[in-house]
Amino acid sequence: MKDTSHIPAQISLRQWEGRYRSLREAGLREASYGGPLQRHFAAGDYRLEQLRFDNSAAALRLWNFLLSETERLFAAKRAGKKIIATMKDLGTVPILAYALPETVAFYPDGTWWIPCVMRQSTRDLAIADAMGIDETFCPVRAMLGAFETNQHFPPPDLLVCSVGATCDDFSAIAQRLESRRHAIHWWEIPSRQGAREEEDVMFVTSELRRIAEKLAEVTGYELTNERLREAIAQANKVREKLNQLRQLVFTAPKAPLPALEMLIAEMLAIHYCSDRGETLAVLAELVDEVQVRIEMGEGCLPADAVRVFWVNPVADLRVMNLLEECGGRLCGSDFMFCHALDAIPTDVLPMEALARMALADPMVGPAGERARRIVRDAKLFGAQAVIVSRIPGASHCATEGTVIREVVSREAGLSVLEIEVPPVSDGVRAGLRTRLEALMETVRRKRA
Amino acid sequence: MAVGTVAYFSPFVPAEWIAAHGFEPWRVVPGGAGLRGSQARAAPPEHGSGTEIVPDPWHPAAAGVCPFAHDFLMEVMGSGATAVIFASTCDQMRRMAEFAMGGREGRLPTLLMHVPATWQTAAAQEFYAAELRRLSRFLVELGGEKPSHERLVEAMLAYDLRRGDLSRDRKGATGTASELSHGRSLTVAAQIACIGMRVALVGGPLRQQDGWILQHIRKHGGEVVLDASETGERCLPAVYQEAAVREDPLRELVRAYFRSIPDVFRRPDTLMQEYLRREIERRRVQGVLLIRCVWCDLWHAQVGRLKESLGVPMVEIDLGQDDRDLQRIQTRIDALLDMAR
Ligand code: SF4
Ligand code: SF4
Numbered sequence: 001m002k003d004t005s006h007i008p009a010q011i012s013l014r015q016w017e018g019r020y021r022s023l024r025e026a027g028l029r030e031a032s033y034g035g036p037l038q039r040h041f042a043a044g045d046y047r048l049e050q051l052r053f054d055n056s057a058a059a060l061r062l063w064n065f066l067l068s069e070t071e072r073l074f075a076a077k078r079a080g081k082k083i084i085a086t087m088k089d090l091g092t093v094p095i096l097a098y099a100l101p102e103t104v105a106f107y108p109d110g111t112w113w114i115p116c117v118m119r120q121s122t123r124d125l126a127i128a129d130a131m132g133i134d135e136t137f138c139p140v141r142a143m144l145g146a147f148e149t150n151q152h153f154p155p156p157d158l159l160v161c162s163v164g165a166t167c168d169d170f171s172a173i174a175q176r177l178e179s180r181r182h183a184i185h186w187w188e189i190p191s192r193q194g195a196r197e198e199e200d201v202m203f204v205t206s207e208l209r210r211i212a213e214k215l216a217e218v219t220g221y222e223l224t225n226e227r228l229r230e231a232i233a234q235a236n237k238v239r240e241k242l243n244q245l246r247q248l249v250f251t252a253p254k255a256p257l258p259a260l261e262m263l264i265a266e267m268l269a270i271h272y273c274s275d276r277g278e279t280l281a282v283l284a285e286l287v288d289e290v291q292v293r294i295e296m297g298e299g300c301l302p303a304d305a306v307r308v309f310w311v312n313p314v315a316d317l318r319v320m321n322l323l324e325e326c327g328g329r330l331c332g333s334d335f336m337f338c339h340a341l342d343a344i345p346t347d348v349l350p351m352e353a354l355a356r357m358a359l360a361d362p363m364v365g366p367a368g369e370r371a372r373r374i375v376r377d378a379k380l381f382g383a384q385a386v387i388v389s390r391i392p393g394a395s396h397c398a399t400e401g402t403v404i405r406e407v408v409s410r411e412a413g414l415s416v417l418e419i420e421v422p423p424v425s426d427g428v429r430a431g432l433r434t435r436l437e438a439l440m441e442t443v444r445r446k447r448a
Numbered sequence: 449m450a451v452g453t454v455a456y457f458s459p460f461v462p463a464e465w466i467a468a469h470g471f472e473p474w475r476v477v478p479g480g481a482g483l484r485g486s487q488a489r490a491a492p493p494e495h496g497s498g499t500e501i502v503p504d505p506w507h508p509a510a511a512g513v514c515p516f517a518h519d520f521l522m523e524v525m526g527s528g529a530t531a532v533i534f535a536s537t538c539d540q541m542r543r544m545a546e547f548a549m550g551g552r553e554g555r556l557p558t559l560l561m562h563v564p565a566t567w568q569t570a571a572a573q574e575f576y577a578a579e580l581r582r583l584s585r586f587l588v589e590l591g592g593e594k595p596s597h598e599r600l601v602e603a604m605l606a607y608d609l610r611r612g613d614l615s616r617d618r619k620g621a622t623g624t625a626s627e628l629s630h631g632r633s634l635t636v637a638a639q640i641a642c643i644g645m646r647v648a649l650v651g652g653p654l655r656q657q658d659g660w661i662l663q664h665i666r667k668h669g670g671e672v673v674l675d676a677s678e679t680g681e682r683c684l685p686a687v688y689q690e691a692a693v694r695e696d697p698l699r700e701l702v703r704a705y706f707r708s709i710p711d712v713f714r715r716p717d718t719l720m721q722e723y724l725r726r727e728i729e730r731r732r733v734q735g736v737l738l739i740r741c742v743w744c745d746l747w748h749a750q751v752g753r754l755k756e757s758l759g760v761p762m763v764e765i766d767l768g769q770d771d772r773d774l775q776r777i778q779t780r781i782d783a784l785l786d787m788a789r
Binding site for chain 1: 514564566569717744750753755757
């Protein structure tokens with residue numbers, strides 16, 4: 001029988017058992033956190049059973065890296081490292097934390113996906129409910145449960161949370177967390193307005209200095225310019241690698257990597273999944289795999305798949321699979337942290353560079369500016385449609401879709417579909433499928 | 449004669465700062481009669497007769513939009529005001545400002561003032577002062593005049609006096625004092641002597657059409673002894689120190705507003721928690737009616753917290769975009785009065 005194992009494909013968790021065995025037999029060498037994906041399912045990540053994964057060794061490493069973060073955080077705590085919980089700002093404070101020796105940063109916001117990944121088998125949401133934070137809030141409310149149970153991460157040595165121009169959900173939930181005796185170091189990001197640009201940069205620079213002082217107090221290490229420059233250089237390496245991956249995947253004639261793996265890969269850039277060095281290695285392996293696939297003219301989806309630009313992360317990862325089942329492929333994304341993909345300037349003082357980056361967050365400025373970046377990137381990657389994925393309960397989702405739709409239709413002439421994705425979307429899957437298929441059909445008709 | 453009318457709602461926008469620039473400050477509490485004045489509703493509206501949402505070119509009142517923020521936008525855009533000031537004290541208002549600035553159907557000169565959520569640092573206080581200076585430049589561009597030191601002092605002391613007079617009229621007996629800071633009385637007359645169940649209103653803003661809630665409380669044996677809603681006395685600035693006003697009026701504005709108003713968006717929210725604990729005890733409150741707009745996360749998240757910490761019976765009501773839930777709200781108020789008895 002012909003060996004097709006090298007051909008890119010999306011396979012189920014069950015199929016990964018056989019695939020894993022054959023990779024091992026072929027001499028697969030894995031990182032310390034490697035192993036069969038099935039073990040994560042056994043540990044409670046039940047949603048994995050419904051997902052379809054890329055069949056490459058690079059994707060296996062990506063998933064294992066993502067799903068082993070909890071173990072890594074507990075190991076770091078046992079080893080005496082300082083654990084910094086950085087909340088809400090996406091991508092800035094971890095750079096400060098990783099500049100210091102013996103320090104690990106993570107985002108409790110990541111518990112956003114726990115209700116999905118663990119198929120609501122944990123108590124996290126019930127605990128949030130009991131605190132009065134019900135399903136009218138964004139799924140990030142699962143964070144409240146995670147802090148009570150200490151199952152997903154160890155008790156942090158410091159909690160840092162950005163406020164100001166943020167969603168109301170997070171500000172409210174973090175305040176509720178503080179009321180449960182979790183002291184928070186608050187820092188401010190003002191709403192971005194062109195007229196005030198330089199004042200804002202100076203202000204945010206001073207806010208970041210306050211964080212640096214707090215970090216020095218907690219870790220015993222001073223955050224010098226040298227340390228920060230090195231941390232920025234490392235962050236830029238990760239961003240460069242990720243951008244290379246995005247460019248390759250979004251512009252290839254056939255999609256060389258599925259949407260789900262791209263979403264996971266992008267998330268690594270904001271907090272390194274608690275291991276900065278390994279993040280770079282994981283991304284590098286993905287880039288190598290994608291390059292080989294492109295050279296061989298292979299992809300995991302048909303060449304005529306509709307090229308879709310995706311806005312906002314999905315609360316249910318399974319919907320990224322659904323996009324492809326309906327005939328789409330990912331060609332561009334704004335998962336709410338595109339500022340964390342841009343290279344950090346190295347020609348200004350490092351703290352100022354980070355302040356500029358924090359202020360470039362699409363969520364702290366007008367939705368119209370965010371929409372214009374979407375237009376720019378959608379054109380760059382040749383997207384044929386835009387999907388705005390609403391996050392249930394999220395304060396920004398009430399209005400931003402309207403703005404994005406208007407700007408994208410006017411300035412790029414693309415069809416825009418707005419959908420809402422709950423943490424477990426099985427109940428609305430048929431409806432979502434119908435709407436996605438209708439969008440693909442519209443684009444195909446336009447194309448013909 | 450005022451140069452024009454400047455609309456705003458946030459308690460962090462000082463009316464006297466606007467007035468000192470030659471404009472009439474208009475604190476818009478939606479549901480009123482526009483620029484002509486306010487209209488409180490004295491009785492529960494009939495089912496289905498709620499405020500009509502103005503046909504809305506910017507947003508179809510979709511699920512997820514705070515009705516207060518939405519109605520504020522609608523009322524201001526159709527009002528003929530010279531300009532509007534939004535404060536970024538919540539995500540909903542911040543995003544409404546974008547519609548005001550860039551609406552397809554025309555726009556109103558709009559300033560989005562960033563009021564820092566953090567308040568304990570000198571940098572945050574200076575940021576607020578800088579925003580007041582930016583507001584000043586905005587008003588000058590609209591034809592206002594940058595106030596001299598004397599003029600600003602005069603405006604501040606006049607507003608302070610007016611607020612003081614209104615407070616004295618209430619004879620320290622509290623009652624609902626919405627709009628005191630801005631010289632317009634929104635809701636009901638002061639309660640001079642309290643004979644009923646002592647109720648505190650805590651939470652977000654009341655719209656004009658929500659005034660019936662106060663009447664309902666009274667009719668059923670309650671008395672509002674503390675209005676800690678966003679349209680109430682909680683959001684008044686601190687009393688000015690005259691010497692400080694004369695010496696450095698801007699600094700005193702910052703102290704009285706930014707450093708003193710205990711609001712829900714501030715991080716940490718200790719000012720508000722301390723204020724509520726203190727006033728509830730001082731006024732011997734027997735029950736708290738927590739009012740919040742649907743989709744207001746900031747107040748919604750306080751419900752569980754305040755239930756744990758206030759030590760008096762509490763009932764929450766969520767105010768929506770129409771009157772469908774009136775019966776439910778009335779039942780909840782009655783339940784609070786029963787609990788407090
Ligand atoms: S509301 Fe949006 S920005 Fe806020 S935590 Fe949820 S997903 Fe993130
Ligand atoms: S009620 Fe809440 S959401 Fe609405 S404007 Fe006020 S703080 Fe914002």
